[in-house]
Amino acid sequence: MAHIESRISPTSETAQANRAGMLALLDHIRAFEQRAADTSAASRERFEKRGQLLPRERLALLLDPGAPFIELCSLAGLGLDNPDLDKSVPGGGLIAGIGVVSGIRCMISASDSGINAGALQPKGLDKQLRVQEIALENKLPYVQLVESAGANLMTYKVEDFIRGGNLFRNLARLSAAGLPVVTVTHGSSTAGGAYQTGLSDYIIMVRGRSRAFLAGPPLLMAATGEVATEEELGGAVMHTSVSGLGDYLAEDDRDALRIAREILGKIDWPREQPAPRAFKPPRYDAEELLAIMPMDHKRPVDMKEVIARIADDSDFLEFGENYGGATVCGHVRIEGWPLGIITNNGPIDPAGATKATHFIQACCQSRTPILYLNNTTGFMVGRSYEEGGIIKHGSKMIQAVSNATVPQITIYCGASFGAGNYGMCGRGFHPRFCFSWPNAKTAVMGGEQAARTMAIVSEAAMKRKGGEVDAAQLEALQKGIVERFDRQMSVFVTSAHVLDDGVIDPRHTRAVLAGVLAVCREGDARAPQAMQFGVARP
Numbered sequence: 001m002a003h004i005e006s007r008i009s010p011t012s013e014t015a016q017a018n019r020a021g022m023l024a025l026l027d028h029i030r031a032f033e034q035r036a037a038d039t040s041a042a043s044r045e046r047f048e049k050r051g052q053l054l055p056r057e058r059l060a061l062l063l064d065p066g067a068p069f070i071e072l073c074s075l076a077g078l079g080l081d082n083p084d085l086d087k088s089v090p091g092g093g094l095i096a097g098i099g100v101v102s103g104i105r106c107m108i109s110a111s112d113s114g115i116n117a118g119a120l121q122p123k124g125l126d127k128q129l130r131v132q133e134i135a136l137e138n139k140l141p142y143v144q145l146v147e148s149a150g151a152n153l154m155t156y157k158v159e160d161f162i163r164g165g166n167l168f169r170n171l172a173r174l175s176a177a178g179l180p181v182v183t184v185t186h187g188s189s190t191a192g193g194a195y196q197t198g199l200s201d202y203i204i205m206v207r208g209r210s211r212a213f214l215a216g217p218p219l220l221m222a223a224t225g226e227v228a229t230e231e232e233l234g235g236a237v238m239h240t241s242v243s244g245l246g247d248y249l250a251e252d253d254r255d256a257l258r259i260a261r262e263i264l265g266k267i268d269w270p271r272e273q274p275a276p277r278a279f280k281p282p283r284y285d286a287e288e289l290l291a292i293m294p295m296d297h298k299r300p301v302d303m304k305e306v307i308a309r310i311a312d313d314s315d316f317l318e319f320g321e322n323y324g325g326a327t328v329c330g331h332v333r334i335e336g337w338p339l340g341i342i343t344n345n346g347p348i349d350p351a352g353a354t355k356a357t358h359f360i361q362a363c364c365q366s367r368t369p370i371l372y373l374n375n376t377t378g379f380m381v382g383r384s385y386e387e388g389g390i391i392k393h394g395s396k397m398i399q400a401v402s403n404a405t406v407p408q409i410t411i412y413c414g415a416s417f418g419a420g421n422y423g424m425c426g427r428g429f430h431p432r433f434c435f436s437w438p439n440a441k442t443a444v445m446g447g448e449q450a451a452r453t454m455a456i457v458s459e460a461a462m463k464r465k466g467g468e469v470d471a472a473q474l475e476a477l478q479k480g481i482v483e484r485f486d487r488q489m490s491v492f493v494t495s496a497h498v499l500d501d502g503v504i505d506p507r508h509t510r511a512v513l514a515g516v517l518a519v520c521r522e523g524d525a526r527a528p529q530a531m532q533f534g535v536a537r538p
Contacts, residue, residue, distance in 0.1 A: 002317050004308035006284055008292065015291035022290045022506065025438035029491075029503050033074050036091040040114030047114070052186065052209065053253040055095055055112045058145050061257045062108065067100035070515050072134070073127045075503060078496035080122035089115060090496065092124030093148070096131045098519060101143060102265035105522065107135035110145035113187060118148035125160055125167070126498040132170040134501075137432060138523035141180045141269065142171070143260065146196055147187030164192065171199035175535050178528025182263055184256045185210045185246075190234075191219075198245060201535045202263050204256045205236035205246035212239060212246075244538045274521060277336025280313040282510070289506035297415040297441050303328055303343040303375055306413060310510045312336065319362075320355045327352025329359040331368070335514045337521070340368045343413075344376035348420055349385065353393040356423070360400040369407040369517060372425045377446065378418030397423045407432045407520035411509065412440035412491075412500065427499050433516045436491045436500045437509075447485030454481055 008015060040055055047054055053061070063069055076092035079085050095110040109131055111118035120128070135142045151164070174181050183200035189212045197203055197212050205212075213234030220226050220233065232238065240246035248263075250256035292305050308314040311332035318330040326346035332339050340363040342356050363370050379385075379394045401408070401423060410431040416424060421442060425431045436442075444450070458477060462470065487493065491503050504512050 043114035071097040077123040113147035210236040324351030343373035374416040375414035378420035443489040
């Protein structure tokens with residue numbers, strides 16, 4: 001057994017400063033999330049008058065009581081619906097995550113119809129595509145709680161219309177892959193969004209509330225001159241008795257959610273989970289994770305201190321400890337299940353890249369999932385490193401990451417810069433799950449480095465043109481670049497653009513890992529009844 005002996009003092013001045021900085025960021029993030037919930041809840045009176053439940057109330061009734069729910073992409077669209085962060089409402093018009101319904105682990109997507117009638121907000125499309133991707137890759141049934149005004153015509157973009165077709169394509173792929181698509185249409189599901197209901201295997205509609213039609217009364221009158229009410233065109237009674245679009249007629253939201261739970265309770269889907277394994281919790285308090293990472297990514301960190309607080313019994317069998325030491329590789333267990341870890345105590349050098357490549361391939365050989373804890377400013381540069389083959393060795397590492405045959409999970413804990421982001425399985429390399437800590441920074445390089453690079457290039461250009469070097473101009477250039485890089489590298493921007501699956505509290509890292517690793521294990525072991533086509537409506 002190789003237990004990590006912690007060398008940090010949680011009560012030191014440095015640790016306390018780190019903790020204060022992390023807590024401040026967490027407070028900021030939770031305040032944004034709470035704003036979305038509060039904005040939605042402000043519609044309560046209108047919902048109650050219609051006899052409806054609020055979106056988050058629907059979700060709570062759908063889920064098994066006490067079962068974990070991993071919310072995804074909660075900051076999607078932050079600052080994109082309104083550049084004033086004090087007024088921006090994140091979430092993309094959607095509440096999404098992995099939860100348990102009638103004993104089955106499912107992906108759940110719920111329209112946040114308390115906000116702008118559930119219309120998809122900026123980045124809501126990317127969020128929905130991402131959760132569909134996770135469902136497909138991990139073989140999860142897909143449950144939709146639909147009530148949406150559809151696309152926001154005031155912010156219409158043709159590229160979003162074209163890309164939006166992927167939403168419906170994915171629903172067809174989920175069904176064909178043998179993954180049940182269960183939809184409760186609580187309210188509007190109109191125009192192209194009607195196919196969100198139509199491309200489902202089980203459809204529950206609510207009497208007097210559900211609406212599904214390709215053209216609503218205003219468009220119908222404009223296009224054909226025909227006059228019809230919403231209920232006549234696409235009400236629940238019509239669709240469950242005449243068109244055959246709906247399969248179940250519910251009396252209200254509660255009844256609809258009861259039916260959804262009953263459907264999932266009745267279908268033949270494996271509920272037996274692998275037997276839990278005996279394990280000992282980490283020897284150090286998860287609370288101390290707040291005190292490890294500095295707010296300044298240029299300050300060094302021993303990432304073994306993080307591993308000590310997430311691994312069973314703080315037991316870490318390091319691989320190649322004396323070779324390429326800035327790249328840390330090794331084996332741990334999370335709640336008894338094996339896991340390989342790759343992390344960084346500095347830039348990645350040729351030895352570190354070679355070691356990581358070897359370790360990734362060895363994990364694939366033993367079918368061991370891999371966790372990447374990002375904390376690197378990139379691959380080493382310089383004449384000696386170029387001569388040492390940093391490009392070819394880095395390429396080997398990227399090849400291994402790209403083609404690994406085991407689940408890969410990424411957590412941005414500190415910096416994730418340049419090609420180091422690629423070698424450490426950044427979002428572009430499609431890890432099964434990708435989360436961030438509040439202090440994480442992601443960029444092609446640090447702002448100061450980028451600014452100095454551009455200053456050197458600009459200075460050389462001025463000299464080539466025979467003019468004098470304008471020091472003031474160069475200083476203004478550098479300042480602007482630093483500000484632009486610093487503004488874009490924080491999680492408040494990257495997570496808003498759905499470049500991760502959410503920002504997590506460092507103290508919850510072990511619980512999140514245990515949850516998503518269980519999702520990966522179950523998905524890889526599951527063999528749904530795939531078909532050539534999805535289930536067609538009668």
